Amino acid sequence: MTFYYRPLAQWGPDRPADAHDLAGGWSWFANVAVHARGEDTRIVSASDLPAAALERLTATHPEIAGMAMDRPRLMGILNVTPDSFSDGGRFADPGVAVRHAQNMMSFGADIxxxxxxxxxxxAAFVPVADEIARTAPVIAAICAQSDVPISIDTRKAAVAAAAMEAGARLINDVAALTFDPEMAQTVVNSGAPVCLMHAQGDPATMQDDPRYDDVLLDVYDFLEERIALAEAAGVPRAGIVVDPGIGFGKTMDHNLTLLRGLSLFHGLGCPILLGASRKRFIGTIGGGQGASDRVSGSVAVALEGVRQGVQILRIHDTFETKQALDLAWAINGAETR
Structure with a gap:
């Protein structure tokens, strides 16, 4: 039987003497929930874990794209598309896109x-040439003006390669190397880190009828398998980030289960990226007609991710998230960062 270990993460000054740092960061844990398929979850002391499992949960991660993983990092979203759900068409013009990137950097975006x-x-498929034409010039223009790292959000190897040539430093593959058979080698050739995200199905059909035996453990197993494939291709584990894929082939209940169990994914031995900003389930629960009405709910989800030790927050609302994070940091007795 396979056991999965979910640290019961906390942060703040009231830390017991037997607590362990979570992923070498700001959160800590003294107890762990043990999951197994078909079994009730049980709570055990962290000191009772197998040594290898405890090492995975506590190990400090190396830098990703020049960013230390010792504090939460803000990944500002810049969609240069005509049809993205939140900001489609707003930043299709390269000049407007660059200015928006500069604004996000000034508000605290780390990438x-x-x-x-x-x-x-x-969403419909976009041809490779069109995707490159939209992204590569903007990446080059931003890199010419700033040292803030750039990530390319794509599932296509040629787009990733063009982005790397333009100056990008991280490949964010929403298909976790499953869409394009050339993507793994492109990551290896670039020497850049890669984010592997879970998605059930293609964007065009992924929300039709998503189903899981156990969404938390199914997503974990998928990511573990994709990490192994990436390592076999030559990508070092130290250069891999994982993303449970909130909203990608998941119902609202699936999303909530994953958010409650985010700390489980530290067991994969990689930094975690959380991309829940302005997703539909936030409006379903909290109200609001459009994506721009989901800012407060997005910040609430981001702070829950930080409590559970998530290292990278992919967000639309940089200022609001940074402000909330600084306040939470101060309230919990940590230095404002």
């Missing part, structure tokens, strides 16, 4: 994630 193909539910 900018640029995408040229919408992956919203029902």
């Amino acid at each position: 900018i994630d640029i995408g040229g193909e919408s992956t919203r539910p029902g």
Whole structure:
């Protein structure tokens, strides 16, 4: 039987003497929930874990794209698309896109994630040439003015390669190397880190009827398998980030289960990226007609991710998230960062 270990993460000054740092960061844990398929979850002391499992949960991660993983990092979203769910068409003009990236940097973004193909539910496929034409010039223009790292949000190897040539430093693959058979080698050739995201199905159909035996453990197993494939291709584990893929082939209940269990994914031995900003389930629960009405809910989800030790927050609302994070940091007795 396979056991999965979910640290019961906390942060703040009231830390017991037997607590362990979570992923070498700001959160800590003294107890762990043990999951197994078909079994009730049980709580055990962290000191009772197998040594290898405890090492995975506590090990400090190396830098990703020049960013230390010792504090939460803000990944500002820049969609240079006509049809993204939240900001489609707003930043299709390269000049406008560059100015928006500069604004996000001034508000505290640690990295900018640029995408040229919408992956919203029902989105259509974008040809490679069009995606490159949308993204590469913007990446080059931003890199010419700033040292803030750029991520390319794509599932296509040629788009990733063009982005790397333009100056990008992280490949954010929403298909976790499953869409393009050349992507793994492109990551290896670039020497850049890669984010592997879970998605059930293609964007055009992923929300039709998503089903899981156990969404938390199914997503974990998928990511573990994709990490192994990436390592076999030559990508070092130290250069891999994982993303459970909130909203990608998931119902609202699936999303909530994953958010409650985010700390489980530290067991994969990689930094975690959380991309829940302005997703539909936030409006379903909290109200609001459009994506721009989901800012407060997005910040609430981001702070829950930080409590559970998530290292990278992929967000639309940089200022609001940074402000909330600084306040939470101060309230919990940590230095404002």
